Amino acid sequence: MIPSPVSFPLAATMSTPHEVLLCDTVQTLANAIERLRGVTSIGMDCEGQNLGITGGSLSILALRPIGKDETTYLFDFLYFSDAELRPLFDILEDEAILKLVWDGRQDFSELIHGHNVELRNVLDLQLADIISRIMRGLGHVDRMKRLKGCGCPAWAIKNPSVQRLGWLKGAVDEHSVLPGPMTKEKADHDKWLLRPLSPTQIEYAARDVLFIDLLYRHFIAHNYIDMQTLPALSMEYVTARRERRAGATETHGLLPICFLENRSGKNGEFTKCYACWRYLPKRAFMDDQWDTAVRMPGAGGRCISCFARARCNAFMKRAHCRYEKRQKDKGETEEKKQKQERDGLPK
Numbered sequence: 001m002i003p004s005p006v007s008f009p010l011a012a013t014m015s016t017p018h019e020v021l022l023c024d025t026v027q028t029l030a031n032a033i034e035r036l037r038g039v040t041s042i043g044m045d046c047e048g049q050n051l052g053i054t055g056g057s058l059s060i061l062a063l064r065p066i067g068k069d070e071t072t073y074l075f076d077f078l079y080f081s082d083a084e085l086r087p088l089f090d091i092l093e094d095e096a097i098l099k100l101v102w103d104g105r106q107d108f109s110e111l112i113h114g115h116n117v118e119l120r121n122v123l124d125l126q127l128a129d130i131i132s133r134i135m136r137g138l139g140h141v142d143r144m145k146r147l148k149g150c151g152c153p154a155w156a157i158k159n160p161s162v163q164r165l166g167w168l169k170g171a172v173d174e175h176s177v178l179p180g181p182m183t184k185e186k187a188d189h190d191k192w193l194l195r196p197l198s199p200t201q202i203e204y205a206a207r208d209v210l211f212i213d214l215l216y217r218h219f220i221a222h223n224y225i226d227m228q229t230l231p232a233l234s235m236e237y238v239t240a241r242r243e244r245r246a247g248a249t250e251t252h253g254l255l256p257i258c259f260l261e262n263r264s265g266k267n268g269e270f271t272k273c274y275a276c277w278r279y280l281p282k283r284a285f286m287d288d289q290w291d292t293a294v295r296m297p298g299a300g301g302r303c304i305s306c307f308a309r310a311r312c313n314a315f316m317k318r319a320h321c322r323y324e325k326r327q328k329d330k331g332e333t334e335e336k337k338q339k340q341e342r343d344g345l346p347k
């Protein structure tokens, strides 16, 4: 018998129930698959450690059927073999079922490299969010505001091609899709491979896929999604790491806006960036990088966003070092103060 779904606090702010079913036994897995039969579009999100990058591992895959029932299914990958998960993988590989994701790049990479599963028919709402900025008339000032603080160098901020990708919870706020305030619990990402999962982790995993559902409905209502072009672009976006997992420093949150252009019939006017593996037009590159990318494919030639990404990573690394030094200094000061108090010396 299928256990009763669990309700979470977020339900209080929702007009529809928010029920979560954790599938961690053969029986709950079979029942969930049965209930998912016949869905045509489904929200999807993964949780795990270092997802999609070197050394990554998948912990929970969340699915939420759109418009069928109001349950979110959490599949616990630590309790099943890939053979037992095959019926679930059939859903992920089914061309007839639209998978809605938010930044599916790491999910695709983890599934194909970790489980030999090829995610098909994907719509990435992170791209729809970028398109919505253009449709909402958000221009240069908004773009600069988003890029500020991520360490992006000034020359890249000035280049209109460079966009900062949004994060899921930021988009939920920006598009005001929640009728009430968002619950603030954070999951500890270092603990996704430990069991049992805490209620906070379960809620966290279920909440992201609920947000995907809400954003999808909002984006459809506002015509931000062009079903003629976005599914193909999304597939190109998420499959960039089909050949191998990216290294930890190879991922980044910048997108050359020209990636969203229609490139059909324009062979030769686009070339592949060595670092992000995207096909981009000439204006997404500095001149010398374009020449290298065209003349020696695979040997070098990075787009402007990837050049800026290297600077962002260095900036974040320096910021992290400064933070660690401050923490260390703080600890030493505190230790000194306690010693003075113990010794009865003046401060």
Ligand SMILES: [Zn+2]
Binding pocket: 273, 274, 275, 276, 277, 278, 302, 303, 304, 305, 306
């Ligand atoms: Zn690039």
